[in-house]
Amino acid sequence: MLGVPMGIPLFQAVEKYPECIYISANHYNYTKISKQVMAILKEVSPNVEIYSIDEAFVDFTGLTKLYKKNYFQLARDLQKRILEEVDIPVSIGVSRTKTLAKLASDKAKNTSTRVALVGKHSINHLLEHTDIQEVWGIGRKLGVRLRGLGVRTALDYINRDEKWIKQRFGKNGLSVKAELSGIIVSPVSSKEELPKSISDTKSFPEFSSDLQFLKNELSIHIHSCCTRLRKIDCKCAVIGVLLKTKDFRTLYEKIQLKTPTNFEFEISREAFPLLEKMFSSSELYRSVGIVLEDFRENTEEQLLLFNDNEKKEQNEKLGKSLDILEKKFGRNIVRTGFVNKDVPFKQGFLTSPQDVE
Amino acid sequence: MIDLNTGNEIKALYKLVEIKGGKRIEKFKTPDIKRALRFHKWYVARYRQGLLMEILPEKKVYDWKEKKVNYQFE
Numbered sequence: 013m014l015g016v017p018m019g020i021p022l023f024q025a026v027e028k029y030p031e032c033i034y035i036s037a038n039h040y041n042y043t044k045i046s047k048q049v050m051a052i053l054k055e056v057s058p059n060v061e062i063y064s065i066d067e068a069f070v071d072f073t074g075l076t077k078l079y080k081k082n083y084f085q086l087a088r089d090l091q092k093r094i095l096e097e098v099d100i101p102v103s104i105g106v107s108r109t110k111t112l113a114k115l116a117s118d119k120a121k122n123t124s125t126r127v128a129l130v131g132k133h134s135i136n137h138l139l140e141h142t143d144i145q146e147v148w149g150i151g152r153k154l155g156v157r158l159r160g161l162g163v164r165t166a167l168d169y170i171n172r173d174e175k176w177i178k179q180r181f182g183k184n185g186l187s188v189k190a191e192l193s194g195i196i197v198s199p200v201s202s203k204e205e206l207p208k209s210i211s212d213t214k215s216f217p218e219f220s221s222d223l224q225f226l227k228n229e230l231s232i233h234i235h236s237c238c239t240r241l242r243k244i245d246c247k248c249a250v251i252g253v254l255l256k257t258k259d260f261r262t263l264y265e266k267i268q269l270k271t272p273t274n275f276e277f278e279i280s281r282e283a284f285p286l287l288e289k290m291f292s293s294s295e296l297y298r299s300v301g302i303v304l305e306d307f308r309e310n311t312e313e314q315l316l317l318f319n320d321n322e323k324k325e326q327n328e329k330l331g332k333s334l335d336i337l338e339k340k341f342g343r344n345i346v347r348t349g350f351v352n353k354d355v356p357f358k359q360g361f362l363t364s365p366q367d368v369e
Numbered sequence: 370m371i372d373l374n375t376g377n378e379i380k381a382l383y384k385l386v387e388i389k390g391g392k393r394i395e396k397f398k399t400p401d402i403k404r405a406l407r408f409h410k411w412y413v414a415r416y417r418q419g420l421l422m423e424i425l426p427e428k429k430v431y432d433w434k435e436k437k438v439n440y441q442f443e
Contacts, residue, residue, distance in 0.1 A: 023388050026419035033409060036423040217393060341431075 042066075048098045056090055061200045069110055071200040087127045101126065108132070110198060111191035114148045115139075115166075135194055139166040149188045154181070166192055206246065206307050211254070212236045213301025219258050223291055226255075226300050230287060231280060231347065233302045238276050239338065242331055245310050247272035251279055252303035253286040258296040264303075265290055272308045275327045276334075279304075370426055380427040382442040385409060385420040396420060 016029055026034060046065045053060045059071035070090075072083055079086060087104040094102050105116025107130040115138060120128035130138050145155035147166050161180070163169050169177075170192050177185040187197040212233040220226065230253070241248060252266035265286040273279060283302060337346050370381045383405035385397040397408045409420055425442040432439055 022421065026388060026421070030413045030417055030419035032419060033406070034419060034421045036421060038424070 045098060045100060049094055049100060049102070052094055052097060053090070056086075056093075059200050059202050061202055062204075069113065069200045072106065084127060084129045087129070088125065091127060103127070105130070108135075108194040109191045109196050110200065111148045111188065112138070112194065115142055115146065118146065132194065135192075136167060139170065139192060142166040144169055147188065147192065149184065149191075206244065206309070208307075209303055209305040210237050210240050210248075211301060211303040213254055213256075213299055215256075215299040216297070219296040219298055221293055221296050223288070223293070226287060226291065226297065227284060230283060230300050230302060231276075233300070234279050234283060235276055235334075235347065237302055237304050238274055238279065238331065239335055241274040241304065241307075242335055244307075246307040247274045247310060248279075248304040248307055250305040251282050251286070252305065253283050253290070254299075254301040254303060255287065255290050255297060256299040256301075258298050260298075263290045266303070266305075268306075271324075272306075273327075275331050278327065370424065380440075382425040382427075384423040384425065385412070386423055387418070387420055 014029055014032065016025060016032065020028075022034065025032070042065060050060070050062055050068060053068055053070050057070045057072065057075060059073075061069040063069060072086060075086060076082060079089075081089065083106045087106050091102055091104055094100060103117055103120040103126040105113045105118070105120050105128050107113040107116045112130055112135065116128040116130040119130075119138065120126050142165060143155075144150060144158050144163055144166055145152065147169070150158070158169070163172065170189050172189075174186060174189070177189055181188075190197045214229075214233070216225075216229065249269050249272040250266055251269065252264060255263040257263070267282055267286060269278075269282065279302075287300070334346055370379045371377070372379050380400060381402075382398060382400055383402055384395060385405060385408060387394045387396050396412065397405065399405050399408075405422065409422070412418070412420060427440050428443045430439045430441055431437075
């Protein structure tokens with residue numbers, strides 16, 4: 013273990029730990045592998061909650077009877093299958109609730125089989141050796157506060173009185189306690205919820221104070237966000253533009269739209285004035301980004317009386333055609349609202365989007 | 370580099386880049402991973418400074434005007 017802290021900027025890491033090999037990220041590849049793993053999980057159990065790109069909760073309830081195996085063997089088989097089919101080692105924690113399973117999976121990383129089973133009788137033993145900050149739902153600040161109150165381990169926490177917890181940490185504190193004691197508060201749910209916001213931003217290869225360049229970069233981000241919006245069949249009603257200066261100052265402006273949209277031209281028509289409002293030619297900028305919020309599903313849309321609905325339909329068709337074109341010929345084959353032709357393609361992504369399906 | 374779907378080897382270009390003051394300076398470029406790693410080792414020993422390795426896989430690009438397939442590093 014070299015002890016490289018999480019989230020350290022690259023230029024600092026390169027100076028501090030030169031022996032490491034730093035490889036540029038390939039998010040398409042990660043998404044691809046993640047989708048393969050999730051597909052296997054969905055084959056094993058009907059109830060799978062995808063928590064993040066590398067984490068998922070699988071409901072094993074009742075599967076012991078179906079596969080005629082115990083929980084430990086089920087997890088082992090799943091792990092073996094993922095290793096054989098995707099060639100990725102995974103660690104699995106099996107327990108009664110999601111919080112306990114997460115703790116068990118952390119524990120599993122240090123075992124030889126990389127599978128940890130925490131049953132009814134071993135919960136207390138696990139909690140006794142778990143620092144309160146490691147518990148899911150308790151962050152750094154809350155952890156420090158709990159330590160001040162004399163709660164060091166997870167076992168200390170569940171031994172506290174419910175009234176004491178409710179007074180200090182409210183309802184969330186109680187649900188953490190219940191989950192740690194083995195009572196399910198948030199069950200595994202495979203229902204995918206709409207995201208609260210979609211954003212896209214990337215640092216420039218070099219600092220820039222050229223408005224035209226900034227606009228082009230913003231167009232790329234707008235386009236990528238719109239593609240994602242259309243994929244989940246939604247429209248957004250709030251647009252925010254993010255601008256970061258060289259010295260890490262962040263400027264943010266947002267606007268509420270009269271009619272929700274998921275079309276590039278309509279979004280950029282609102283976003284460019286916001287960018288111009290924040291922009292100053294005497295400043296150097298490191299990144300620009302877009303944040304789309306307040307999503308409405310396409311089906312629940314309210315039509316306005318004085319709006320040009322015919323044009324709106326045309327726009328929707330155009331947006332869909334853009335997506336089809338990109339799917340067929342690759343990312344950024346069509347670019348919207350570009351001023352210069354010699355602007356580089358979106359950087360950082362190495363493989364083509366056709367692979368991720 | 371290996372293609373995850375087919376298991377075939379993909380040709381790729383390995384670039385070693387220095388990041389200094391927000392600028393990227395390309396130090397070394399090779400299609401051979403071993404040479405890239407050897408250069409990295411030498412560079413670290415010489416300058417006590419790390420480098421970022423960028424992997425650019427070869428991509429098939431169809432030229433509509435010429436009507437032929439070109440290969441280029443992405």
